[in-house]
Amino acid sequence: MRPFGAIAAALLTASAVCAAEIPQADRRSGYSFMKADTKAMQDEDTANPGMLWVLDGEALWKRKLGAANKACADCHGDARTSMKGIAARYPAFDKAAGRPIDLEQRINSCRSNHQQATPLPFESRELLALTAFVSRQSQGTPIETGADPQLAPFIARGGERYMQRQGQLNLACANCHDDNWDKKLVGSAITQGHPTGYPLYRLEWQSLGSLQRRLRACITGIRAQAYDYGAPELVELELYLMSRARGMAMEAPGVRP
């Protein structure tokens, strides 16, 4: 049933490099590695800087625009009900594209096809705001990404990429996030790399950022060539990470150090 089993099996046989998949019971959000004051910042809506983007997103949700002069709300109504649980299922298979797309890409496809407006650039304030607003409607919802069997080959490819060493430092994602998540890299907790909180506010960025931004930072960190925003390889990594976190609660907008 779960395409995950195949990946785990590949992991166990393929290389001596990686230990094993983190047992379900030991999975922990990046949240649990944080200091009390950072946790409090995420927990309190009034203290969570990500809520500024959520509020912007709510305004954008209702704004009519594009050649179609339609707002998101004209098709989807009240996001509190229509968008509940949606972010917890992304990336999802897109028939037109024939491959998975993430939430940002879904929002942009609604923008081009239904609002007939130009797509928003990745990491633009507006795209982050809409994504944060939609994701917020899934806060507390368990992640379900990956249930669609059509996604299996894409999850497998993301998983391979996760296990594969790359870059001048010759490290795989798994070397840090599966094998060394209880350790510190120059003093910062490595964490298990679960994508539960995105888009999230990073104190280091002084901004909200997407999961793709985070992944590009890790890839550049090991001195590998970062994939462009929107590249299928990045979406497959997002998909793998989300299905790896299946059952964990969504936290967006999260806060991280």
Add this chain to the structure above:
Amino acid sequence: MSAPILVGALLALPGGTAAQELRSYSVVGDAIPEPLTNARGDAARGRALVVERSSTCILCHSGPFPEQKFQGDLAPDLAGSGSRSSEGQLRLRLVDASRLNAATIMPSYYRVDGLDRVGTLWRGKPILSAEQIEDIVAYLMTLRE
């Protein structure tokens, strides 16, 4: 047991990229006994390199660096390196630790082949130069217990 002497395997660089020529070296057993450069390494410069973030050592290692608030704990403490290893062993450890332990996470600091998807900024270049490796080896040799 006499170990094979492997020379110059690293000179076979992929064509096309502006690859930097690495100096050849000989591995004898678990060590590279001869320095990579003619000049001796400088321990003071070596220390400065080890604690500098861009050299990446303290991402993973801790050591006798009281001024460094943040140090890694993915790898053994560097204190006492000079008592545990010979100069030649430290040199091979830095040049290509994967020869000592194929599964190690410690990067190979003087190697450009066998790497995947290296970013354009770093492609074809070793992480450290031969001179920097000699400086770091000289410094590590001063860490005695």
